[in-house]
Amino acid sequence: KQEVTQIPAALSVPEGENLVLNCSFTDSAIYNLQWFRQDPGKGLTSLLLIQSSQREQTSGRLNASLDKSSGRSTLYIAASQPGDSATYLCAAYNAGNMLTFGGGTRLMVKP
């Protein structure tokens, strides 16, 4: 059964820093890996989706990479801003139409 782990659980950085959020998964037979953002009291917003055949995806200041063989994905945020403060969740999509979520990384970017 797929298990997804995110490290660190919480992260606080000053504005302007580049940062990396880590995600690992136990079953490498994934169809894709997705990154979401969750703001307090709100639903999840999809940020990036990386297909299993891809190595990375980019959207603005966000770049997500995928290494299936090692069971890892990273989300790189460049030039962080206070508006980036949120919880970031990764989720692995396996056969059986299931997304398995990690526990999230709670990010705070201080002005």
Added chain:
Amino acid sequence: DTAVSQTPKYLVTQMGNDKSIKCEQNLGHDTMYWYKQDSKKFLKIMFSYNNKELIINETVPNRFSPKSPDKAHLNLHINSLELGDSAVYFCASSQVAGGFIQYFGAGTRLSVL
């Protein structure tokens, strides 16, 4: 215009009661989901429906009964509520089943007293 909308946003009720949460999507998607996010913030799939047909039922007590009257709606009915049912419940939809991006509602915070 909200893509995936859930009602109510908050639900406070007593143990033993029966309650329903409604979900509607206006994206024209075929597949809808219910997730539960517990107090530790772990998000877990409960059910998935594709074109009104159940395709995932992930070890959920049979007190939980999803109902999909049409592919734009997936409601969740909970019988005999227990303290452990307290959580945030999220509805989501995707274009079709099969790893497409999922769009989430804002969540329903259920508190069982």
